[in-house]
Structures are given as structure tokens and as C-alpha cells.
Amino acid sequence: DCYPEAVSLVRRENQHRAKPGHGNDSVPAASTLNVAGRLDIDSSGLLVLTQNGSIARRLISPDSRVEKEYRGRVSGTLDAHTIAQLCHGLSLDGRVLRPARVTQHGAHQLMFILTEGRKRQIRRMCELVGLKVSNLTRTRIGGVALDRLPRGQWRYLESGEQF
Numbered sequence: 001d002c003y004p005e006a007v008s009l010v011r012r013e014n015q016h017r018a019k020p021g022h023g024n025d026s027v028p029a030a031s032t033l034n035v036a037g038r039l040d041i042d043s044s045g046l047l048v049l050t051q052n053g054s055i056a057r058r059l060i061s062p063d064s065r066v067e068k069e070y071r072g073r074v075s076g077t078l079d080a081h082t083i084a085q086l087c088h089g090l091s092l093d094g095r096v097l098r099p100a101r102v103t104q105h106g107a108h109q110l111m112f113i114l115t116e117g118r119k120r121q122i123r124r125m126c127e128l129v130g131l132k133v134s135n136l137t138r139t140r141i142g143g144v145a146l147d148r149l150p151r152g153q154w155r156y157l158e159s160g161e162q163f
Contacts, residue, residue, distance in 0.1 A: 006047050007033045009152055016153040024156050036060055037068070037141065040120055045070070045138030046146040048163075049154070059141065059163060060117070066163055069140035070112045070122055071105075076131035078104055085129045086110075092118055097125070 007030040015027065028051060036048040036056040050056050059066055076082075086102040101113040112122055123133045139146045142163035149155060 003041065006035055007031075007049060010049060010154050014153050016149055016155045037117060039138060040123070040136075043070075043136040043138065044151065045136075046141055046144070046149075047138075048141055048144070055163060062116075064117075065115045066142045067140070068114050068117060068138060070114070071137050071139055072110050072112065072122060072126075072133050073108055073135040074110055074126055074131040074133050075108060076126075076129075078108070078110070078131070082129045082131065083110075086112075086125055090125055090128055092121065092124055097121070100125075 012027050032051050033049040034056050036050050036059040088099045090097050098116050103111050126133050144161050
């Protein structure tokens with residue numbers, strides 16, 4: 001499959017506005033935007049594009065503590081022990097992961113709140129405890145939530161939103 005680069009979606013016709021006439025009419029040039037925290041090709045959800053290098057560094061630095069929230073559909077045995085393992089004590093690539101908040105929402109749904117973003121981290125964490133992720137969506141980064149933003153659309157940050 002061939003997927004478009006996220007910056008190519010930043011066009012006037014893809015701009016989402018909560019209310020008609022609301023927001024900024026300008027469209028930033030794709031060449032000026034940087035992705036601050038990638039998503040795996042088989043994941044979906046909130047992606048931050050920015051012209052501000054300090055915001056990008058704040059979100060993607062290895063020292064970043066900005067929360068990233070994900071909702072995932074999993075298969076396998078979900079019990080208190082499995083969730084406790086996901087929350088604390090797992091290692092990837094020889095490094096212990098920072099503690100995570102993981103809660104169950106329904107029979108096969110988990111919510112993850114991480115403060116780091118290792119490559120394919122949630123999928124790999126789940127594999128370590130015998131779970132398989134079939135769907136994963138990033139729903140929040142810091143104080144910015146995906147909410148009802150339609151897939152493939154973009155918007156400017158609103159007043160009061162921050163990472």
C-alpha cells in the first residue's frame with residue numbers, strides 16, 4: 001500500500017472547523033511543517049504537525065514526559081495480572097519502560113497512557129504479555145485531544161490547548 005505523507009493532507013479542503021467561519025483561513029505550506037511524533041503505519045489517530053521546533057522537541061525528545069493516550073483493541077487473555085504487567089516492569093530493547101497507565105474498557109479494549117514513545121511500543125508491550133493488538137488509535141497528546149476530528153482532516157490548535 002502507498003500512503004500519503006501526513007503533511008500532504010494539510011490543504012484548505014481538508015481543514016476541519018468546529019463552526020463555520022471559525023479559525024484561521026491560512027494554510028501553512030507543507031514544506032514548513034514537521035511531524036512531532038510519528039504513528040506506526042498500522043495505527044491511526046492524532047498526529048501533530050508544527051512549524052515550532054521547540055514544540056517538536058518537547059513532544060519527541062527522549063526526555064519528554066508529555067502524556068500520549070491510545071485506545072486499542074486486543075485479543076488474548078485480559079486479567080488483572082496482565083494489566084499490571086503492562087503498567088510496570090516491562091523492558092524493550094534491553095531498557096525498562098517507564099510506568100504506564102493501562103485500563104480496561106470492555107472485553108477487548110484497553111486505554112494506554114504513556115510518557116514515552118518507543119518504536120511500536122504498545123504492540124510490542126502487548127506481545128510480551130500474550131496479547132495481540134488489532135486496532136490502535138492515538139486519542140490525545142498532552143492537553144490536545146483528537147475528539148471528533150474526521151480522519152484525514154486537520155485543524156489549528158484552539159485557544160487554551162497546549163501540550
